[in-house]
Amino acid sequence: MLAGIRTFSKSIFAKVIFGVIALSFVIWGLNASMLNLGTSREVAEIGSQKITPVELERAFQRSVQNMRNVFGPNFNQQQAVQMGLLNNTVQSLVSQKVLREDAKDMGIGISDDKVRDTIFASDNFKDPTTGQFSRDRFLQALYTAGYTEQEFIEGVRGDLMSQQVVGSLTGTAAVPEMLAKQIVAYRNEQRRGSFFALNGAEFDDIAVADDATLRKFHEDNAAQFTAPESRDVTLATLSAADLIATVTVTEDEIAESYKQREAEFQTPEKRVVEQILFAPGDEQSAREAYKSLQGGADFMETAKEAGMDESMVKLGEFTAKDILPDLSAATFALPEGGFSEPVETALGWHILRVTSVTPGSVQSLDEVRDEIVDGIKQFKAEDAIYDLAANFDEELGAGTPIEDAARDVGAKTYKLNGIVRGEGLAGENIDGADEINEKIFELENGEESFLEETASGTRYVVRVENVTPSALRPFEDVREDVIAAWKSEERQKLMVAKAEELANRVNTSGTDLSAVASENGASVKESGLTKRTGQGLGADVNPAVAAALFTLEDGKAKAIQTGEDVLVVRLDEIKQANVETADAQPVNDELKQAINEDILSQYLDYLRDEISVTVNNSVINGLYAPSAAN
Structure with missing residues (x-):
């Protein structure tokens, strides 16, 4: 995972939009006093600036897409929230706004010419043949990263403003020559x-x-030689897995479930797609290229003549849902090896070619019958467990002993002796053993827990019958x-x-x-x-x-x-190291970075007091409630 994140940090978007400086402020802290926006529907307010729900959503989706490029197409929004990507996105946006607000307060402005020159100077947007800025590469890159042109331009402008502030603070940092030499000598001996x-x-x-x-x-x-504290307990568990063996499934239920889940058993058709992209408004060049292809011209050579290299031509493999919607119909109407007439999108004019087709397929009911049956049984068992758990809880609440209440609802009971903190349940293979062990050591001797639930859904209740205190084992025994x-x-x-x-x-x-x-x-x-x-x-x-x-x-x-x-x-x-010939530059760079980080850290502390930052967690949770709940 860390390698993937480092890969992204080297991408054109991290370098041009966020920059090294902006990334260094992602750790901006959000303390409790900053989490209050009343009835505001904004995600955050930073001085006179705001982060809107739309801005957060677009930034978060870009982050998710970047992770998909690293971990594959199955990486989803819920996983992104769980790994902290949503929180990082919010903090990154706040960090950018803080620096921009500071630059704004100082009266720093960046002209359109400066923004344009910065973008034009990026090697990532230059044609590899001519070495000149290529609008086609620029637009293709923005499309891939999920930015509109205006968003990108304003992002660059904001970072240039921030760099003016940060550069004035860190530009004069110097490393004492003697210190660098001593470190080089120490490290290289x-x-x-x-x-x-x-x-x-x-x-x-x-x-x-x-x-x-x-x-x-x-x-x-x-x-x-000291025996740890141990406990003897009575435990009752109730889980869907215990009920599955008693669940019956009819043929009608199997057929209906297959019908409802049919999409799961379908593998969509996939196509490997190539394109020649012309700038918006350049329909004439696209039409001329199309005529050349009809006359037998080579597709890749035609693309190169249009200023595209091979990496831009080969888009990869797509299903009808994966490819840009404006290109889907044309792509999936082509035969294998065929190319399309020019198709217009917001990015320009596309000529598409399908180089290979992987047909879709559907698994029959007989092929997935066991999976269907298991799914129905699991669903029925989980459905039934709610009523049983409610009855179990009601009986326990009425004072019914654990053993009797468990028997009435079909729960399993265990008498476990010698339970030691952090060591599971005396060798018993019980779902959530570590969680139950933790609960056992929250109880006093003779105390009974409420009906609890493990992370995987097993309900349980436990009573501590006896506590054996930690004690030094007798010498004769050991x-x-x-x-x-x-x-x-x-x-x-x-x-x-x-x-x-x-x-x-x-x-x-x-x-x-x-x-x-x-x-x-x-x-x-x-x-x-x-x-x-x-x-x-x-x-x-x-x-x-x-x-x-x-x-x-x-x-x-x-x-x-x-x-x-x-x-x-x-x-x-x-x-001994020869400090005169040794390369001291890495040490100089390292020390200078450390000095700069210290200066910037102190400046951030100052900004924390000077610029009001409020983050509205209720809005964020509302936007991502299903994922955030997990």
Whole structure:
């Protein structure tokens, strides 16, 4: 998902409409004091500016379409709302308006010529052959992104105004040369070392300590041997899945359901479409091109002569519902390989060609019978569950014991012992086990819940019968566990002590590391020339080795632990970075960006107090109620 978002951020629309500066303000916060517009029907008011429901809808749909380009055509509005895209769209619009309001307050204006020059200068709208602005590419790009020409122009104008403000704040930011050089030197220093691991098997033979030592270890490490609080409960569940086996389905119901769902079992015809697009009003050129095609001219060559490259000609595969409505009839009237007469739309004049046709198909009732039957049973069970749940709730409310109320409505009952927080329901495969577990630990001993519902629709009621408090397990019950834990700790202590002794030999007497390793039945490995980040380490070298190398003096060794292994590491080489030849530009850019972000953050804090921002959540929820409810 993040890769898809980064891809979009590099698109022409993110660069031209929002720009790097506008995107950096998407994090504008909307606090509780800003969420009040009374009876206004606007989405938001920012100073003298407004965000209308139409403006939000168009911006949100563009965002959804951009996500479809990343995740495929099945990405829908509900998914967009759930992943926070609606909220991001609102905040992005607010951010743009805030900066534009500030620019307006300052009296900053952008001329039509400046807007035109900015658009004309964009490489994304230039003909790749001539290098000149192409109106056809411009209009095609706007159509693909869902913008009207006026929306795009005003968006560019607004961002140019914002850039005037931001540029005046950040344009003078400078990075101290000495600071940049020190960071380059620190990051680019490289070190090489060698190391070996102690043979753990040599430390396995550890005699068991006496009971006094073990009991003290048991007390000192009580958390390892403490039993968590547990609860015994009575649980009753009622779900549609439990009722499905009792549901019957008639042939008439199957036939009627198939009729109602017939569209689900139809695969629409698809066509791969190409086009030659001429500017609005240029019907004559379109007609001339059409005559050339009738005379046998090559479609792609004709398109190139009209100033289009292959990527603009090949539109892709469409169903009748997917393609631009004004082009649908002409496209789906063509035979495979055929091309159309010029067709006019708001974008200009199109000549269409269908290069391949994938016929539609319909699954018969017999092919989908099982799916139909399962669907009817599920529907009937879910329909019945509402009445049963109401009866269940009524009986529980009247004081009927869980067991009796469950029997009357056909609910399942469970006696569960030893339930531990966060560990489900004692191994029982029950829908919503984690949710029910959480509810159990909200109750007091002897308390009974209301009739609750899991996220997937299972109704349940639970009563806590007994609570066993968290307590240290008696030493006698966990003696073997204590012995194992004590031996493991002693083993690590012995290994570390041995490794420190060997490292000290290297450091004080200059003993060669290979000789020390050989004495201990180990072989030396090389770390590779590495930076502090571990870049350059050998494939099987633990990153802790790199960290150790950058704490040592040249030729010195130390002991380190990496999980259960204990290593002796020696620093063999230090390769200082040459700050005169190293590329400091990335560091300069990074530091400058950090300084600018800090300046802009402080300026945003100032604008937060100076410019009134109110967001009307009731309007937003009203526009997207079905999705927002999910």
